[in-house]
Each structure stands twice: as C-alpha cells, then as structure tokens.
Amino acid sequence: MSAAAEQVNKVAQLRERIRALEAAPRQRLSVVRTGVAAFDALLPQGGLPLGQAVELWGEAATGRTSLALRAVASAQRAGRLCAWVDGPAELYPPTAEALGVDLRALLMVRPRAPGQLAWTAQQLARSGAFACVVLDVTHTGARLGLQEGKKLADAAVSSGTLLILLTPRDAPADGMLRLGTTASGAGFTVEVLRSRGGGVNRSVEIPWEALWEKGAPMGLEARAPDAPPPAGPEGLLEVGYRHRGASAARSRACLGIRGQRPGRDLRIPSGLQGALSG
C-alpha cells in the first residue's frame, strides 16, 4: 500500500472514530465517588450526587475533610475544577496533594469574616465553573441559617455543582443530604441522617485505613500508650536536615528529645529520665 493510500485510510478511520464519539450518548458526571467503597455504597446514588448540597456533620477528626478531599480528587480526575472555601484556614495542601488532589486545579478561598463564607460558596457554586465546591465552617463560629442553606442548595441545583458542607456538631446546616460522622475507635461511623433518595438511618463503620490508604504513619504500627517504646534507636524515625546521610548514624545515638547526650549536655525532662535509665 502506498503512503498516500495509507494516509487516506488513517484519516477515514479517524473520521469514523469521531463520528462514533459524537453519536455516543454523552457521559455526564452525575455522582462523585470518593473511592471509599463502604461510604459510596451507603449513599443512595452510589456516590455524592452532583447538583445537591451534601452536609458532612460531625465532631473534629471524624473523617469529613478526608472524604471531601477524596471527592475533590475524584471530580478533578474527570477533568473538572473544584473550589474549597476554607473558613478556619486549616486545610493542609500537602496532605490534599497526597490524597490525589491536583492543587493547581483547586481554588482555595479564605474569607476573613465568617459572614462571607456562605456568600462565597454560593457565588462559586452558582457560577457553574466548578464541579465540586466545599464549604468548611468548622471552628469558625459561623452557623448556616435556613435562608443561607436554601440559597446554597438552590445554587447547587441550578448549576449542577456538588456542594459539600463541613459543619461542626454544634452548628448543623440544612443540607439536602446530611451525613453524620462519629469517631469510633479503629474507624469512624457515617450515618445517613437526611436524604431525599431514601436510606435514612443507614450507617456504616469505616476503618481509618480506608481513608488514608497507607494506614499508620511512616509504616509505624499503632500501639497502646502504656506499651514501652521500641527498643533501640530504630523506633525513632528521623526526618530532617541534620539526620540524613552520614550524620544520621551519629545522631541516632542521641536519645534525648533535645538531641542531648544523656547526663552530659542538658538536663533531660523528668518524664524521660525513667525511660532512659530503664
């Protein structure tokens, strides 16, 4: 086959492919799956529904932020932009990145006044430029009133945006889908408290490892507080300028918290004296 004929053949194939793509039904994003199987299965639509205000309501350290970050990462993987209205200014971008969030495609907004939080989220959701908008009002003292909640829900519905509200236990909002989160030992429990799609009062317990795939930090196993620290310097994981390379071996001999040699440089805190002498 000549080169020209081959080229014509390729062009015809490409045309056919484009025709097939155009004729195929559009794959519109309808739900955002967090990737935590138990959590997604709990939700009536199998994920967080777009075009709704979803409220994650619970105490601090009950997995709400990680779930929201996973939803953001999931929406970004589908080629969408996301925004995070960070009322308490506590979102930690390095962790977000580690959870798969593309920081370049995540607009972070930190309004100074708590009163601006709902308005900001409403503007972002209404614009339609973001697939997922997270409004975090934890630790801000702000409480979303009925009117604000309705405006937020309307903005989400009109633009088809997923609006995630992170609300504290003492200040619930008016999300169409409210999920309560509670810490419970080795994991946390998520309960559907309000839902238009059914499944109210269903709950699921999710282990912490499911949120942070790697589990315990730095490969260390969780242990009871009264258990003795691991013998030898291996139990101390050192990350820092002074502890890399050849100097690390020397520094590992320093068991004191201030890097001092026991009994020589500095007085060791009383709490550690027993452990060191033991």
Next chain:
Amino acid sequence: MRIAYLHLPRFPLQRRIWETPALHGAPVVLWEESRGQKRVVFASAASARAGCAPGLTVTAAAALVPQLQAFPLDPAAEGAALGSLGEALMAVAPGFQPSGLEGLWLDGSAAALCGGERGLCDRIEEIARGHGYRGRAVVASDLFTARAVARHGAPGGEPVVARQESAERLQALPLRALAEQAPAAAQALAALGLTTLGEAAALPPGAVVARLGAEGLRAQRLCRGEDGTLFVPAELPEVLEEALSLDWPAESSEPLLFGLKTLFDRVCARLAGRGRAAVRLQLSLKLDPQGEKSLPLLLARPSAVPKLLLDLARHRLADLTLENPVGGLRVRVEESCEDRGRQMALGDSRRQDEALEVVISRLQSALGEDALFSGEVLRSHRPEAAYRRGAFHPPRMSAGELGDSGARLFSAPPSRQAEKAKVEEAPEPGVGVSVVDRPPRLFPKPCSLEAEVGPSGQIRAARLLGKRRRATAVAGPERLCGEWWESEAYRRDYYRVHFEGLGPVWIFRDAEDGRFYLQGMFD
C-alpha cells in the same frame, strides 16, 4: 524582500470619528499650529466638499463652513495609535514600520500563511477594518512602489505588484507621488512640465544628474521602481498600554463600557500580534476634574479575548462607587505570558472560562486578592511552612461533555522530555514522601495541650475540646528538626494519637520547652 503597505487615508480623522461617532458625516478638521497660525492638516469629506483643504487657516475654514468642528492634532498620540494598529497587524506580518501619520509598511514575507500576497492584502485590510479604519493594502518589492501604488493607484486595482513590474505600475501614477519622498526633485520635475512618474523615469539619467544632482538621480531611481531604502521594523514598546479620553465625563457605566470595549479590542489585538496573552491588567479611571481610581484585573487563565476582559471589567465596575465622573480610561497590561491558544475537545465550551473569570473577579473585589489562591507545596520539613499561597492558574482540562474518557482520548501522551523532567523534579528522599501521613487539617498555630504523661514519657491523656480524653493508641515519634542556622530553629517529636471519642490527632512535643502541642487533626 516583499513589502506590504497599508494606506489609511486621513488616519487621524478616521480615529477621531471612530472614537466620537457623533462626528460621522459632520464637517470636521484637524489643525496644527504653524508660525503662529492654526492651519488645517486633515479635513473630512464634508468639509472638503465645502472647500476646506489642508493648509487653510482654521479661521478661513470656519468662514467657509459655519458648522465646522476643529480639533487640534496630536502627532504623538496619532503615532502611538498607528503603532498599536501595527502591532495588531503583526498577527499576519512579522514587523511594521510607520510611514507618517497615514500608513504602515509591513514585512510581507509571511504572505504564504495568508494564502499568498493577495490574501495578505485582504487580511491586512480586514484587520484594519476590525479596528474601525478604512485602508488599502498593496504588496510590492520596494518601499516606494508599495506606498505610491497604495496611495495613488487606481481604486480597486490589482493589489500585488509583481517583482519585475514596479516600473510598469509606477508609470501612470501622478508626479505628486514623488513629492512625499523627494519633494525638491518633484517640484523641479513638475516645473519642467512632467506630470507622471513614467515621464520622469524616461528622462536620460545623465541629464537628470546634470540638472538636479544626486537628489534628482535618486528621485529617478524611485520612479523606475529601484528604491533601495531598507525596511526598518519599529521597536515595540515594553509597556503595553492603551488610553482613551472621553469627550464628556461619564456618570454611568454605559459610556464607560463603550470606551472600554474599544480599549480592550486594541489591547487584545496588540497582544495577539505579539503572540501573548494577558495575565494581569490594570484598569485606571481618570476622574474629572481630579482623582484616579485603579482596578486590577487578574485572570486565572491567560487570555487575549476582548469580550472576556470586558465582562470582567463590567463586573468590577458594577460594584464601584466613584466620587466624580470619569473623564478618561487607561488599560495597561501588567503581566503577560506566551499565548499557546487552546485545543478544544468535543463538547468543550468557552462559557466555562468566562464563568470562571467572572466569579474569581467578583470574589477578588469582595474579599481581596489575597483571599483567593492555589496551594503550592514547598520543600520544607517544618509542617506549617510546607506550602505557600500561589496564583490560581488552573491547567486546561479538556474533558468537555465526554468526561474522563474524553480527556484521556484527546490528551497527548507525555513526551520523553516531560517524563525526564518529572523524574528530575521528584523530591529528594525524606522530603515530601511522607506527606500522606500528615493530617488534612493543620492549625495555622499549634495549640498548647494539657497532657498527662506516663512514667515512660508517653502521653496518656489530654484535655481536648473541653474535656479530658484518654489516649487509646499512639504512633510515633517522628522527629522533625532543622533550621538550626536560623533564629527560629525547631526540634519536635510528632505523635499520632487516638483519643477517646475523637479520631486521630497530630501532636508534637517541643524540645525547647518539653510541652505537648496540638498541630492538626486527621479529619
């Protein structure tokens, strides 16, 4: 080298009428002061019909046309406007050289990109029309021929002068075409009774030198299409700026937006000519009689689309209250970057870009510029210093309506160079690799913790969220230390602790004071 010439008859007058549409069809002249007298330099068609011609005093012109409107000519401003048009034309020509106040020479070497030299002429005229100017473009082999044919050639004639046809095309042109380049020789030749360039070209060169000297010989060479003048491209100004004075101070947004549209059209055309896109612009409103208000326009995605910029400005102006009416506008490009264009995928829409810019602009004006940012991870071991605020410039995501499959289908595979750069950018061991184990919530300032410590130095309980909570599991320590060369050195032992009724929290024991601090929560 092939040269294009764009002739813009009475350019300053065209510009004045474009900026003030009420002048269209009215008798208008532009004057310049010469030897203490205001003399007409450019006259509109309506005033010319009544007898106003360049060189006439304004008083005499006003006597001829009582309704005459006379404005002073500002050559610097006209030159700048012509330069702006030249920059816009750089989209089709690599360089331009101004020719007085009524024309531009352009480098015609890129004519092939416009479908040939005729296509180049059409494109040049089209761009000029887009800016509100009427003009005629001609391509020739030398500067003089291109200009003479464009200015004095028969209207509707062939716009392309072939390489060996210069003398032939110049032959029938009037001798006054020479007056602009060699006025003395043109005057002398006219005194001899010559009327066309062809007659001047036919004279014996020896006789021309004997009578008119070297200047006469040069003039004759021009008439024969043998102009040796070099094309010298104009230098582009470093600051890209456009200004407009409003005839009447504006008290509502409508006239402002009308003026802004003109400015943004010009700025974007200049940007397009340079192959750049605006990242940050400064819009200044000059108030009448005094005062100035500046508005920054920051774009999330670099753009050279005037409609988008106008939408942004409209939103910024909507919330603005000014003390005085606006007498002038100025747009300056503060920051620009290379415009790589946009490859759209099936189902992509430009409306999303507009929505993004508008909402960001609205939030910036309400919350302040520093309230919106995008996180940038830094190579630092100190947790609270491991990121900084950066400008939000999201990458293009061509998902369109096809979702993830569309994005994958239309995204080019990473090049070998990009993969190599990715490997080179990977953090050094120990930096950034463990961030997955950092909490999603990190307090801006670590909070002091009332902790109960066991005999082995391990934390047993702490007072958190208003109550004493027993630690049920502890992982750590992970020692982070550094910056001993700075005044604020740190040395901390971090623990991940599960407290009763709470999920894991991230605390550290500071080596300085031996106390525990709460730094974050694994929420």
